[in-house]
Amino acid sequence: MVGSFRQRLSSLPDKRTGKNTRYGMEDAALSAFSVFFTQTPSFLSYQRMMAGSKGKSNAQSLFGVHRIPSDNQIRDLLDAVAPEQVFPVFEEILQVLAEQGQLEGFRSVADTLLIAIDGTEYFSSSRIHCSNCSTRTLTSGETHYFHSVITPVIVAPGQAHVIPLVPAFIVPQDGHDKQDCETAAAKRWLMQHGERFSPLKVTVLGDDLYCHQPLCQQLLDQHLNFILVCRPQSHTTLYEHLEGIDIPTLTTKRWTGKIEETYTYRYLNGVPLRDSHDALLVNWCELTVTRPDGKVTYKNSFATNHPLSDENVAEVVLAGRTRWKVENENNNTLKTKGYNLEHNFGHGKQHLSSFLATLNILSLLFHTLLELLDLKYKLLRSHLPTRKTFFDDLRALTRYMYFDSWDHLLTFMLEGLELDIPPNTS
Incomplete structure (x- = not known):
């Protein structure tokens, strides 16, 4: 999936002109994604040091980053990229899960898939803002800026996993004087994606x-x-x-x-x-x-x-x-379980905040994909006591050691736990 993801990112629109294109757009996007996927804010700093001392890095071998831009370069390059540019990745992963029969385990009432829809706020500030911010006026008269998003997910009773779907951002709409809202964003999401899900037999859940x-x-x-x-x-x-x-x-x-x-x-x-x-x-x-x-x-x-x-x-x-799973298993996980959705990784003047939020949601989806389909990943996660232990180990190993592939990394971790190594299914 990393190769397919990189290919998709290679077509991101590039605002630069002339010859100042040392870093590819895919390098900037994959660098940001790697921080969310590893839940390591300093991941890129570690990998720059590794590249300097060893001539190679896990950013390249695990995420396909050929050259690691600086944090400011990443923010500058990605600010002009609308989140819709990576929405097809959600569809590609959903298609893989469907082909592997994984969606059948999520069927519920009347043999339908349950899609829970909910809105959540992921950024707020009285100072930092951009053209896509929503606003609220406080009792003091002060203007407060914020970003929020609709986060649809496939859920099922008794299922430990949720499957994040394409989000819908609550942003000012062209030709509308009234501020955008959660219900309007939900209607747009249904208009854009309802036809895709209708053949799957779906029941929508909401508050x-x-x-x-x-x-x-x-x-x-x-x-x-x-x-x-x-x-x-x-x-x-x-x-x-x-x-x-x-x-x-x-x-x-x-x-x-x-x-x-x-x-x-x-x-x-x-x-x-x-x-x-x-x-x-x-x-x-x-x-x-x-x-x-x-x-x-x-x-x-x-x-x-x-x-x-x-x-x-x-x-x-x-x-x-x-429907509570969209709040607890998805939004709460993104905010409090290491993905740090509400952290301001960069706001920008155009789309940076929503684009980074989309990469963050995608990182959760990639982990879900691995838990459902990759035997080594599934075995490893089941034998480590907590989610935190897994990410602590991932953070330490990738900081000090080089791994030429995800299979190499997962095998190393399984051998350390003295577990039988299943075949490679990644």
Whole structure:
């Protein structure tokens, strides 16, 4: 994949003119990517020293970087590159996973793939800003600048992995005076990518922000299913319709290992999503989890286009609850588990912030790809106690030793753990 990635990056637009092109655009992009992939802010500094002393470096052998630019050169070269330039890499990796049968393990309700959509903020400052920043005015009157992004991911109940998909950045849109927002970005993402996912049989998951008729109708028009959080405060018409009706109810018991909890499901098909003559009819369901002492530990409700019954309401609710993985397994991982998405690696004047964020998300996707398909990588990660241990070891080894390939590095680590070496599947 590194070779394919480098080939894709070699076609990045280059703002330079004349002969001042010592560093290729692919070298700049791969250098930035290597920092995110290794979770080592000083990775390039280490590799420059190694290249100086040994005449070779892991930046070249592991990431295909022919010449390592300085940090400032990287920022300057990549500032003019829109993140859309590397979006095809997400598609290529998804295609590989599909061909290897890996997506089948993510199928859930009605044999559909679950795509959870959520927005997250990854940069904020009262001083640093660019032409693509969003703004908010504080109570003090001060203007605050920030960047945010929609991060769709494939998720599944019981799956330890999530598969990041092409993001959608919330940025000023040409011809629009109104500031861009999360729902508008989600609609753009669906317009651009919905047709691609429709043949895969998809159910889109989202919070209450997305549970409104225009977006639900857009999903249906693109032959996509949905399970969206549906709160009483924002859907008064729907909940008024539920009043005075004998709502079908299903009750089950579940043992937590300490206590037996009661799961109470209520559901009703064909309720109006809004107060209008053309209101979309959706299917509503609710789960309340109660402890033996009567304390409610969970309560939430969802709107869906999947027909509901005693046989499938628990599965639909479980799928709806799985949307939390986009926050915990994806966004939280990117922010707090070493990828440092919120760190300002460089802001620039045009696209640098969003381009670097895209490379960061791609680095998580590459690690997911390896965990799903590479036997050596999978074995290594399963035998190291924590994610942190793996990256600490990777950081130390690549700082002091040269490896001519990823296979060489992974084999060295496995031999150090005295594990049987599986065949090379990278």
